[in-house]
Amino acid sequence: MTIVTAAPPPESPGAGVEVRGGPASEAIPTSLLFLGRALRTLWSNRKARVGLCIIGFDILIAICAPLIAPHSPTATTFTPYSGPTATNWLGTTGNGQDVFSQMIYGSRITLMVGLAAGALATLVAVTMGLVAGYRPGPVDEVLSFITNLALVIPGLPLMIILAAYLQGRSIWTIVLVVAFTSWATGARVIRSQATTLRSREYVTAAVFSGERLFRIVFREILPNMTSLVAASFFGAATAAILAEASLEFLGLGNPSTVSWGTILYFAQQQNALLTGQWVLVFAPGLAIALLAVSFTLVNFGVDALSNPRLREKS
């Protein structure tokens, strides 16, 4: 759910064209200030607050994993196929590993893949969208065609094919594959916003004052679509988390890493449901779902960031 608004946020450099050209050091406090204000607006949205809390909690667990996890996630020292016990809170895998510790450590991989793939997809989306939106004519035609093509090709089947062909997989393979397949939606939204911003006075002024293309696109136009960029990041991160889980469940991940997706994969391989160990399926799936939901919840706040009409009165 992304809402395109033409109104630039008040912090836009367009509001003060004469300020531009100052030393770069001056821009840092401004952008920090902007970030702080954005976070405050996000925090004031109830849904986004819940989302931020879940993400923060997950990040905390990922960082403190060695302190929280009671056992090593890879040690095969326990009775295999055991149900929840006092030592193994969520039971053990068929190889005798502690599932609770695996869940704790697994948050690292899932978070990293989600954030890295989301960031990479956003980078592609911003570049494609900005260039296409700012350069009408053949450049726009070609880039828009590529974007539309990427949009209509079913994502998950393409990811499966790509991952199946790439041998020697690491989690970075998954990051690349997911980023490669989930940038198109963001690119389209950013392109349409860039098209409307292109003809604004402050952009024309920048062109006439002889600014380079790179600077116009990234310093004049980009700051006016921060919320769109953020929305496409959180959207891509949600997609990345779900896609990672799917690929790893299919056995297309790296089975030697411990992540929520690989816990699901091994649970299915070892017929956890038939042996009654439904926790092995339930816990990682729930963790994945919660993280995916929290990214979507934050996106509600991002929408409110760009569209004051959507802000909650609370």
Next chain:
Amino acid sequence: MRYRYVRRKVVLFVITLWAALTLNFLLPRLMPGSPVDAALGKLAAAGVTITNAERTAIEMQLGVPHGSLITQYWQYLTGIAHFNFGVSYSFPNETVAQAIGSAAPWTLVLVGSTTIFAFIIGTLLGVYAGWRRGKAADSVITVGATFFAGFPPFWLGLLALYWLSFKLGWFPIKGGYSPGVTPSLSLSFLADAFDHSILPALALAITSLSGWVFGMRNNMINTLGEDYVTFAEANGLRTRTVALLYAARNALLPNVTAFGLSLGAVVGGAVLVEGVFGYPGLGNLLYIAVSNHDYPLMQALFLVITVSMLVAIFIVDLLYVRLDPRVGQ
């Protein structure tokens, strides 16, 4: 002119189709390593030494193309035109085309009915949420839809399989129809197949509802602010009449364009859901192909899925002119 719109769509469809075919051709050729290397690697890991003659034999068996890229491309295109996708090594007795042909109707029915179901329910919920914006019903619907959208469909399927089929015995456990029954168009077989499709369809439908809900809710909020809605209200029409007949009708239009695209997401979800349920469709076939490193089958499935998507989107585009005459002008 309407013809110009249709002509543009046809040209775009043909170019996109060509690009998708070419992408499918280039993908395996751009990738590092090859199916042959993978097969040889497996043999080497098992301690088998491979002579050059054996390597050639494996290449022949896997249908590894020879000749220049241009000749390969030509062979690939003529092969597709004749529905010749090579030999699958998961199903030695069938060609890839036969395996796909027998699986396609299952997915078509499953994904088709799921999408239509999700579209109707999601749109209705979205209309209601948009109409009752800010009220309790709106919060329940939006929060609920957000949560279900975060669930991996295959996970929901696994849990449903465990509790509803395995523990409670309400639904059949695996497959698209009961073992021992031969597929036919008899009423008893269709009832049996329907029974088997309920859980996979539900897992897919629940997780794909949210797109429709949010799309429709936002459109409703926009149309409810339009002048003609205010005018209808000022005329003293009942709020329900205004919401359903004036606002919802027009809010529906943008959602229709999303119909084609949403098929892609459902097809993606169907791959794993069908795998989980052992449902005999294209998704299950892809699941098998991936587990067996069956590259010819994988390649053909990707092609079939992509082309069906393109056709679906093309049809929706054409139908859209009839729904909204403005796009043709």
